[in-house]
Amino acid sequence: MKVAALFLALAGSAAAFAPAAPAKAGSQLAASPLDGMAGSTAPIPNFDPLNLATSGSDETLAWYRAAELKHGRCAMVATTGYLVNAAGIHFPGMLSAKEGISFESLSTMKPLDAWAAV
Numbered sequence: 001m002k003v004a005a006l007f008l009a010l011a012g013s014a015a016a017f018a019p020a021a022p023a024k025a026g027s028q029l030a031a032s033p034l035d036g037m038a039g040s041t042a043p044i045p046n047f048d049p050l051n052l053a054t055s056g057s058d059e060t061l062a063w064y065r066a067a068e069l070k071h072g073r074c075a076m077v078a079t080t081g082y083l084v085n086a087a088g089i090h091f092p093g094m095l096s097a098k099e100g101i102s103f104e105s106l107s108t109m110k111p112l113d114a115w116a117a118v
Contacts, residue, residue: 037061 034046034053046053053061091103095118106114 034061 034040034048040046052064085107088107090107093103095101095103095106099117101117106117109117
């Protein structure tokens with residue numbers, strides 16, 4: 001009886017270290033909501049790491065794309081404004097005539113002070 005129990009215990013523990021059978025890989029990719037959408041680029045056509053394309057309807061996906069374009073354009077304008085200001089080009093006039101703050105005086109302030117002045 002002891003020999004049979006020992007044999008069953010050894011057989012069970014040996015199965016834990018046996019290599020697993022490889023899973024069969026499918027040759028077809030799952031259809032993505034981005035497949036028929038215009039604007040895909042060559043290196044990575046359907047780049048969606050957060051799976052936002054599956055979070056809603058087609059209208060939601062179109063809204064996401066419009067928001068991404070708008071925010072990208074705002075970021076480009078902000079970067080251009082920062083570079084123009086750093087080059088020494090400033091708007092003429094006063095930002096606040098009451099407090100005596102001109103657009104040019106903002107460039108001499110520290111960033112947090114300039115933000116508070118605006």
